Each structure stands twice: as C-alpha cells, then as structure tokens.
Amino acid sequence: MRKILLGIFSMGLLACNQPQEPVAVLEKRIDSLENQLENSYKPGFGDFMGFIQTHHAKLWFAGQNENWELADFELHELEEAIDDIQEIHATREETQYIDMIIEPLEKVEEAVENKDKAAFTQSYQTLTNTCNQCHIAVDMEFIEIKIPDSPPFTNQIFTPKE
Ligand code: HEC
Incomplete structure (x- = not known):
C-alpha cells in the first residue's frame, strides 16, 4: 500500500513538473493519509444487517x-453487502459464518434468471432459513427473520413497469 501510494505521489509530482519532494516529506503525508483512512467512518456489522433486512x-x-429485473437488482444489493462485510469486518468472529449465505443466494439468483416463481419462492424460504441459521450460530437466535407480509415501503411499486 505504502509503496503504491509513494509511486502515485511521485508520478503525480513529476507530471506536474514540480521539483521532487524529499521522500521523508512524502512518507509523512502518507502516514497522515493512512491515519485518516484508519479513522474514517465504516459501517458496523449491524448497519449492514439493517441494509440486508431491507433488501x-x-x-x-x-x-x-415477477419483477425479475428488480429482483436481480435486490439480489446484487444483498451480494454487495455480504462482500463488504467480508472485507470491512474480516476480523470479526461472526464473519467466519457469512459464507453459509452464498449458496442460498445463488439458488435465488438461478430462479430469478429462469423467471421461475415457484423456484423463487422455495429458494427464498431457504435463504430466509439461512439468515436464522447464522443468527443461531452467533448466539443471536432472538433475531428471527421471516418472509414479509407487506412491502417495507409504500412509496415504491414492486410490479413490473408496463
Ligand atoms: C454472519 C452470519 C449472518 C448471516 C448470514 C445473517 N446475519 Fe443478520 N446478523 C448477524 C449478526 C452477527 C448480527 C448482529 C450485528 C450487530 O452486532 O449489530 C445480525 C443482525 C441482524 C439484524 C439486526 C436485528 C435488529 O433488530 O436490529 C437483522 C435485521 C438481520 N441480522 C437480518 C438478516 C437477514 C435478513 C439475513 C439473511 C438475508 C441475515 N441477517 C443473515 C449475522 C448474520
């Protein structure tokens, strides 16, 4: 990381045709940037779960x-959140269990690709069971997810556009 940043800095400076700054000055700047990165806002595990609940x-x-385009979009939102958890919370103990959701998500994706409502309903149930399996694995069995009864938002249309 440090080497890459140093390279980019030097290239930037050369491109600007400015005199090269001493390495020590550049390193100090990199330290400060790394520090800022370290302390920048990162969504917590619970923030991602709230996002996942919505999608x-x-x-x-x-x-x-049977709005398969929207279903595909929502699936990608879920997959992105899972990827982010793996990256941002790589060292959290709970993250080791997150893999269990990948296969059920792929099954839903298959149903969406095939525009198969029956397969969708079945794979969605399995997906939902897996949410709960993970909550049990992390000793949070009190967080119980189910198939929703009504749309989470009233300001969005879920039927396909004519
Ligand atoms: C790593 C395995 C894991 C998987 C898979 C998982 N969760 Fe979670 N979930 C957690 C953990 C850990 C927390 C507690 C986060 C915290 O510390 O705030 C949590 C918390 C939650 C919460 C917050 C509860 C609240 O009331 O604020 C919701 C909602 C939730 N998960 C929904 C889901 C849904 C929906 C799925 C499936 C699509 C899912 N989770 C899959 C581990 C998981």
Whole structure:
C-alpha cells in the first residue's frame, strides 16, 4: 500500500513538473493519509444487517410480482453487502459464518434468471432459513427473520413497469 501510494505521489509530482519532494516529506503525508483512512467512518456489522433486512424484504415483493429485473437488482444489493462485510469486518468472529449465505443466494439468483416463481419462492424460504441459521450460530437466535407480509415501503411499486 505504502509503496503504491509513494509511486502515485511521485508520478503525480513529476507530471506536474514540480521539483521532487524529499521522500521523508512524502512518507509523512502518507502516514497522515493512512491515519485518516484508519479513522474514517465504516459501517458496523449491524448497519449492514439493517441494509440486508431491507433488501431481503424488497427481494420478496419483486419476486412475487415477477419483477425479475428488480429482483436481480435486490439480489446484487444483498451480494454487495455480504462482500463488504467480508472485507470491512474480516476480523470479526461472526464473519467466519457469512459464507453459509452464498449458496442460498445463488439458488435465488438461478430462479430469478429462469423467471421461475415457484423456484423463487422455495429458494427464498431457504435463504430466509439461512439468515436464522447464522443468527443461531452467533448466539443471536432472538433475531428471527421471516418472509414479509407487506412491502417495507409504500412509496415504491414492486410490479413490473408496463
Ligand atoms: C454472519 C452470519 C449472518 C448471516 C448470514 C445473517 N446475519 Fe443478520 N446478523 C448477524 C449478526 C452477527 C448480527 C448482529 C450485528 C450487530 O452486532 O449489530 C445480525 C443482525 C441482524 C439484524 C439486526 C436485528 C435488529 O433488530 O436490529 C437483522 C435485521 C438481520 N441480522 C437480518 C438478516 C437477514 C435478513 C439475513 C439473511 C438475508 C441475515 N441477517 C443473515 C449475522 C448474520
């Protein structure tokens, strides 16, 4: 990281045709940037779960309305959040269990690609069970997820656009 940043800095300076700054000055600047990066805002595990809860619910209504484009979009939101957890919370103990959700997500993705509502409903149930399996694995069995009864938002249309 340090070497790459140093390289970019030097290249930037050369490109600007400015006199090269001493390495010590550049290193000091990199230290300060690294420090800023370290202390910058990162969403917590719980923040990601709130996001996942929203898109898990939207995914259901997209699938039930056979709005496969929206379902595909919601799936990618879920996958992105899982990727981010793996990256940002790599050292959290709970992250070791996150892999269990990948296969169920792929099954839903397959159903969405095939525009198969029956397969969607079945794979969505398995996905939801897996949310709970992980909550049990991390001793949070009191966080119980289910198939939603009503859309999470009233200001969004879940049926496909005519
Ligand atoms: C690593 C395995 C894991 C998986 C898989 C997982 N969760 Fe979680 N979930 C957690 C952990 C850990 C927390 C507690 C986060 C914290 O510390 O704030 C949590 C918290 C939550 C919360 C917060 C509860 C609240 O009331 O604020 C919700 C909602 C939630 N998860 C939904 C889901 C949904 C929906 C899925 C499936 C699509 C899912 N989770 C899959 C581990 C997981």
